Structures are given as C-alpha cells and as structure tokens.
Amino acid sequence: MKIDIITLFPQMLDSFFNSSIIKRAIDKNLVSVNFINPREFATDKHNTTDDRPFGGGPGMIMKPEPLFLAVESIRTDKSLTILLSPSGLPFKQKDAEKIVSSNEHLIMICGHYEGVDERVIDSIVDIEFSIGDYVLTNGALASAVISDAIIRLIPGVLGAGEKGIKDESFSTGKLDYPQYTKPVKFRNMDVPEILLCGNHELINEWRRKKSIEKTIKNRPDLMSDDKKND
Ligand SMILES: C[S@@+](CC[C@H](N)C(=O)[O-])C[C@H]1O[C@@H](n2cnc3c(N)ncnc32)[C@H](O)[C@@H]1O
The missing domain is CATH 3.40.1280.10 (SPOUT methyltransferase, trefoil knot domain)
Known part of the structure; x- marks a missing residue:
C-alpha cells in the first residue's frame, strides 16, 4: 500500500x-x-x-x-x-x-x-x-x-500478533476483555484464578462474559439487544 x-x-x-x-x-x-x-x-x-x-x-x-x-x-x-x-x-x-x-x-x-x-x-x-x-x-x-x-x-x-486482530476491540463488535501478566500477586491484587486453571473453554467463557460487561459499562452504544442477553 x-x-x-x-x-x-x-x-x-x-x-x-x-x-x-x-x-x-x-x-x-x-x-x-x-x-x-x-x-x-x-x-x-x-x-x-x-x-x-x-x-x-x-x-x-x-x-x-x-x-x-x-x-x-x-x-x-x-x-x-x-x-x-x-x-x-x-x-x-x-x-x-x-x-x-x-x-x-x-x-x-x-x-x-x-x-x-x-x-x-x-x-x-x-x-x-x-x-x-x-x-x-x-x-x-x-x-x-x-x-x-x-x-x-x-x-x-x-x-505473530496478527492472530489477535480478529479478537480485538471493535473487530468483535465488543470491547476487549481484561488482560493480566506476571506477577500473579501485585500489591495485594490477584490475577483472577480462572486464568491460571489451564482450562481454555472456561477461560474463553470468562473472557466473553467480561468483554460484554466492559462493553455495557463503557460503550453501551456498541451492544445490540441480542448481545446484551448473551
Ligand atoms: C481547526 S480545524 C478546523 C475546524 C473547523 N473550522 C470546524 O469547526 O469544523 C483545522 C483542521 O484540523 C483537522 N482536524 C481537526 N479536528 C479533526 C478531527 N476531529 N478529525 C479529523 N481532522 C481534524 C482538519 O483537517 C481541519 O481542517
């Protein structure tokens, strides 16, 4: 281009x-x-x-x-x-x-x-x-x-980062889910336990839920009624 x-x-x-x-x-x-x-x-x-x-x-x-x-x-x-x-x-x-x-x-x-x-x-x-x-x-x-x-x-x-594009804010129609990295504990704040469990089905479900919660909170205009009921 x-x-x-x-x-x-x-x-x-x-x-x-x-x-x-x-x-x-x-x-x-x-x-x-x-x-x-x-x-x-x-x-x-x-x-x-x-x-x-x-x-x-x-x-x-x-x-x-x-x-x-x-x-x-x-x-x-x-x-x-x-x-x-x-x-x-x-x-x-x-x-x-x-x-x-x-x-x-x-x-x-x-x-x-x-x-x-x-x-x-x-x-x-x-x-x-x-x-x-x-x-x-x-x-x-x-x-x-x-x-x-x-x-x-x-x-x-x-x-390598290209794989993540389709899951980013707006591409999915919603905002991105919360992300964490090391350390697991920082100033008395813990990484959500589910992200450490190794079960990708459960992790994906948690991320989907958090993504919807964040979109409703910060950008309700992005949410159609059927996505709110997900
Ligand atoms: C001071 S602005 C002109 C504002 C114009 N008189 C108005 O009231 O809409 C000068 C230039 O900055 C650029 N610009 C300013 N705000 C912008 C925005 N939100 N998005 C895109 N371009 C912007 C545009 O190229 C615009 O011609």
Missing part, C-alpha cells in the same frame, strides 16, 4: 513514522509513506496556501489551487482521497479493515486554519473522516491516527 499525506506540517509526522511497528512496516516495504507540502503547489510568489473566507468571519481557509494541484500530481485510478475533518464521518475499525482490503493508494489531505475551501470536498475528495468529536489545530495527527489503524492491519506488519 502507498500513503501520500498532503500536509503543511510534515515535520509533525517524522517521529511517528520513524518509530516502532510503523517504521518496521516501511522498512519491510509493506507500505510506503510520502509527505507532500501544498506550499510547493502554491501559485503565487509568496507560496500562499490560505486566504480570508468569503462572507466574512474569523480565521483563514486553505485555498483550492494548491490542494487541487497536489492531489492531481499523485492521483491515479486506484487512489482513495480522504479529507481529515471534524465534520467528516466518524472513522471506525471497519473503515480501516475495508481500506486495507480494497485500496492500494491513499491520499490524505490535512486541513489547517478554519478548514479547506468546500470546492476541494466537492471535487477531489472521496470521503471525509473525523477521528473524534473534538477539534485539533490541523489534520496531521488525524492522518497519523488513521495511518496507524490501517498499517497495522496490512498482512505481515504485526507478525
């Missing part, structure tokens, strides 16, 4: 893409990530990428010309162009799964200031995604969040 991120702040993403599992995925050529600065596509001598909103109001809006030219310089028939935006569709695990299985090339446009000229959304954006109900200063962190959720699902990226 190839990911092109159009951002005024590529330096915000350097350490993220140069760390841990994401760096290894890039080093193993399982994904390639490029940054494109819309300033390079500005059409005036000051490399302007923003201007005041028509109709008045505070702040600045990203101009259409540099964003159109940046996207047109990389887009192919196989590209999916995403705009990061607080007013986009909520980005979900199922979106990450769908993108990994159907898209070879992602273009992510990061907004800044008050956002982007609406003609960008109308003409060159396939889908707008929000990473949550809050407003960030620009789209760079949102592009990193979405890249991470996608890249870890690319076959080969997690190695």
Whole structure:
C-alpha cells in the first residue's frame, strides 16, 4: 500500500513514522509513506496556501489551487482521497479493515486554519473522516491516527500478533476483555484464578462474559439487544 499525506506540517509526522511497528512496516516495504507540502503547489510568489473566507468571519481557509494541484500530481485510478475533518464521518475499525482490503493508494489531505475551501470536498475528495468529536489545530495527527489503524492491519506488519486482530476491540463488535501478566500477586491484587486453571473453554467463557460487561459499562452504544442477553 502507498500513503501520500498532503500536509503543511510534515515535520509533525517524522517521529511517528520513524518509530516502532510503523517504521518496521516501511522498512519491510509493506507500505510506503510520502509527505507532500501544498506550499510547493502554491501559485503565487509568496507560496500562499490560505486566504480570508468569503462572507466574512474569523480565521483563514486553505485555498483550492494548491490542494487541487497536489492531489492531481499523485492521483491515479486506484487512489482513495480522504479529507481529515471534524465534520467528516466518524472513522471506525471497519473503515480501516475495508481500506486495507480494497485500496492500494491513499491520499490524505490535512486541513489547517478554519478548514479547506468546500470546492476541494466537492471535487477531489472521496470521503471525509473525523477521528473524534473534538477539534485539533490541523489534520496531521488525524492522518497519523488513521495511518496507524490501517498499517497495522496490512498482512505481515504485526507478525505473530496478527492472530489477535480478529479478537480485538471493535473487530468483535465488543470491547476487549481484561488482560493480566506476571506477577500473579501485585500489591495485594490477584490475577483472577480462572486464568491460571489451564482450562481454555472456561477461560474463553470468562473472557466473553467480561468483554460484554466492559462493553455495557463503557460503550453501551456498541451492544445490540441480542448481545446484551448473551
Ligand atoms: C481547526 S480545524 C478546523 C475546524 C473547523 N473550522 C470546524 O469547526 O469544523 C483545522 C483542521 O484540523 C483537522 N482536524 C481537526 N479536528 C479533526 C478531527 N476531529 N478529525 C479529523 N481532522 C481534524 C482538519 O483537517 C481541519 O481542517
């Protein structure tokens, strides 16, 4: 997979893409990530990428010309162009799964200031995604969040950890069950005895129950009525 991120702040993403599992995925050529600065596509001598909103109001809006030219310089028939935006569709695990299985090339446009000229959304954006109900200063962190959720699902990226993907929060429709590691006793808190019994049927049943309890407590919106009665 190839990911092109159009951002005024590529330096915000350097350490993220140069760390841990994401760096290894890039080093193993399982994904390639490029940054494109819309300033390079500005059409005036000051490399302007923003201007005041028509109709008045505070702040600045990203101009259409540099964003159109940046996207047109990389887009192919196989590209999916995403705009990061607080007013986009909520980005979900199922979106990450769908993108990994159907898209070879992602273009992510990061907004800044008050956002982007609406003609960008109308003409060159396939889908707008929000990473949550809050407003960030620009789209760079949102592009990193979405890249991470996608890249870890690319076959080969997690190695042995891949087996666990299907049991993770959201993939099952519920939240993950509680996990413990050594020591068995820590500051008077014990690991639940059932996890030490060696009976995998009983352990799986306990995990299923705990997963439902946690989902009802923290994310009741994820639970359909039939899952609550499980
Ligand atoms: C300050 S925000 C613009 C907020 C916009 N005026 C509004 O009220 O919806 C600047 C940019 O940050 C990015 N951004 C901010 N919050 C985001 C979120 N929750 N999800 C995705 N992108 C976000 C978008 O690219 C956005 O264009």
